[in-house]
Amino acid sequence: MAINLLFNQTIDYSVSDLLNLAVGGNILITKDAGTPAGDPVVVNLSDLADAQALSKIVVENGATAVVGGGLASLKALSGVIVDGGTLELSSNIANIDALNSISIGPDGGTIKVDSSLLGLGVLSFPVNFVDQNGNTTTTAPSNFTVDFPDSTITYGHYDPLTNQTTIGLDLNLIGLINVSLGPSLVISGNPFGLDPTGLTFTTWTSTSNPDGSGGILICYLTGSMIHTPSGDVAVEDLRIGDRLVAYVDGAEDIRPVTWVGTARATVRPHLPDDEAGYPVRILRDAIADGVPYKDMLITPEHCLFLNGTFVPVRMLVNGRSIFYDRSLTSYTYYHVETQAHSVIRADGVLSESYLDTGNRKAFRQTGAVVSIGGRVRNWSQDAAAPLNVSREHVEPLFRKLQARAGVLGYAAQTAPPALNAHSDLHLVTDRGQSIHPTRMVHGHALFMLPSGVGSVRLVSRTAKPSRIIGPFVDDRRNLGVLVGEVTLHKANTTCPIDSHLTTADLPGWAESETAPFRWTTGNATLPLGDGLAQAGAMLSIQLMAGGPYIVEADAPLAEARSA
Secondary structure, three states, rough: OOOEEEEOOOEEEHHHOOOOOOHHHOEEEOOOOOOOOOOEEEOOOOOOOOOOOOOOOEEEEOOOOEOOOHHHHOHOEEEEEEEEEEEEEEOOOHHHHHHOOOOEOOOEEEEEEOOOOOOOOOEEEEEEEOOOOOOOOOOOOOOOOEEEEOOOEEEEEOOOOOOOOEEEEEEEEEOOOOEEEEEEEEEEEEOOOOOOOOOOOOEEEEEOOEOOOOEEEEEOOOEEEEEEOEEEEEEHOOOOOOOEEEEEEEEEEEEEEEEEEEEEOOOOOOOOHHOOOOOOOOOOOOOOOOOOOOOOOEOOOOEEEEEEEEHHHHOOOOOOOOEEOOOOOEEEEEEEEOOOOOOOEOOOOOEEEEOOOOOHOOOOEEOOOOOOOOOOOOOHHHHHOOEOOHHHHHHHHHHHHHHHHHHOOOOOOOOOEEEEEOOOOOOEEEOOEEEOOOEEEOEEEEEEEEEOOOEEEEEOOEOOOOHHHHOOOOOOOOEOEEEEEEEEOOOOOEEEEEEHOOOOOOEEEEEOOOOOOOOEOOEEEOOOOOOOOOOOOOOOOEEEEEOOOOHHHHHHHHHHOOO
């Protein structure tokens, strides 16, 4: 391993190398290509006493930084960033105020706190989270943990007024708890899903939440809080046989859990947000006051129960109060099934239990099988309520939630995409020649063809109606241009061409429309009929619609041109 300094000096690892080091920038502690296999890469910074110009310490990629008493004189240290590594706060810290901040990067990591730090008290600053762009975020990475390896008991409390969580052995909450047994951390937000009202505290023990060595390990809760007869329970803590509160015509109905499954998702960030696999985050109060009562994370196809119907949450994404959370590039998600499909409450939001439509094998089962429901089910016969994805039903819901986001002051998470109105429609012949239209006449694109051409491909930009018009349009096809009449003019002959209207499986064409025209999907094959084009032949293509197109769609266009 190595400790890399900003001025490109590399110091081989040893504790003695760090004594009285005149550091002029950042220290990066990491596992790199030169790290021997099996090396845990643990760097003790406790004696780094004279690095007065040190800006920050970054620990990443599975490495560990141990921070001790020597840091008391690091007056210029702006903080420690943990991004996929481990920060250990050791027992001899004399002045924790030497640390101005601890930040957790998008790759997460672990903070280990030595419980023998008697008298340390609560850190005066909160541990905060930063996203991939270095901006502060309220979203904790899915693999963020806090470990009290020498403790057998620790406490947690969330304060909704400050939006901060205190974890550890030093809590003084009037009427709830008063202990002063050791150190505690303050963490921004509520990453561990504690009581959002702040009226209770949580106790972890080495038996209920062990770290593998008898201590306490507090893991980030990626699931939602499911309403049960005994209160809300994290979805990952539910087991077969547990009881849920279901809702039938507004009345509560207690139902047992018959199956619990879990799966792991990995985002493909090179794709657009609605294709990449990002989870959808619903901000607190986005739907109504206290609904949800905390930020809610669900997969895009998961349905909310609104106005008596189920609606996939992807159709309600407004980029403000409901948005694709790009800070999570991999995550675990859970499904809970009851004997019959149910309307249940998660994070205060009416949602759905699992409906097996044929994807059960994609999940790893949790616990022993009680029932797996038998046959594959479907929405029309087995759903607890109708699934409604029509624009007429969803758009009013979308507009209402969008307006509420504005009233609440939720800012846009991303800038609106740049649009291009031009389709860049051109032909590519069966000989690889690229031909652009000579002119447009009354909605018809005219192309001059060389002799001997038997077929062409219609190449253009593409766009999804669900992205261009809005997510409340349940049309996620990539569409190029809408083609009507096609005519080949050669010599004194006019040849109508209708293969795009009569051949269902013609490559590059979307499903046939009810009217006599059809969408391309950006690279559509068009046979020219029995006779080859003659010299001077002209192809006329009637364009009924097309665009606008998102600028990022230019990349697939380049691929289509070379296909």
